[in-house]
Amino acid sequence: MASYKNKKVITIGIVSELTGLTERKIRYYEERKLIFPDRSSGGTRKFSFHDIELLMDIAEKMEDGMxxxxxxxxxxxxxxxxxxxxxxxxxxxxxxxxxxxx
Incomplete structure (x- = not known):
């Protein structure tokens, strides 16, 4: 049984609200191959709670100058x-x- 943390069901707008990151910045991290959201049949990005934790880690490292x-x-x-x-x-x-x- 898959953990709820790994289910990709959260839209980019909600991820933005939860993380404080702009949608543009989240898409940038995806373009740079740092995050890998799934896509719905309509093309909507879907993230997991694990992805949100990863995004927060990425943002912290970027703030630290990486x-x-x-x-x-x-x-x-x-x-x-x-x-x-x-x-x-x-x-x-x-x-x-x-x-x-x-």
């Missing part, structure tokens, strides 16, 4: 590290399971 390419690079590095940790955990679980099985 450039969008640095934020994107940092996000990619974090994603890679997360995936590596998950692979390691799966390997450990598989090894533990196989040891008990044999």
């Amino acid at each position: 450039q969008t390419f640095e934020i994107r690079k940092q996000a990619k590095r974090a994603e890679t590290e997360f995936e590596a940790k998950n692979r390691m955990r799966r390997g450990q679980l598989n090894a533990a399971f196989n040891m008990r099985k044999g």
Whole structure:
């Protein structure tokens, strides 16, 4: 079952109200490949609560002087590290399971 935080159901207007970011700035972050909203059949952007948290993090980093390419690079590095940790955990679980099985 998917977490409610990941369901993309919030429109850009509501996201703007919740975050204090302008719709223009939110679209800019999307253009810079920092945020990836879904689109409805009519083309309306749909965001999740997780996206809102990410937007707040992006805005804070921008205020601190980071450039969008640095934020994107940092996000990619974090994603890679997360995936590596998950692979390691799966390997450990598989090894533990196989040891008990044999």
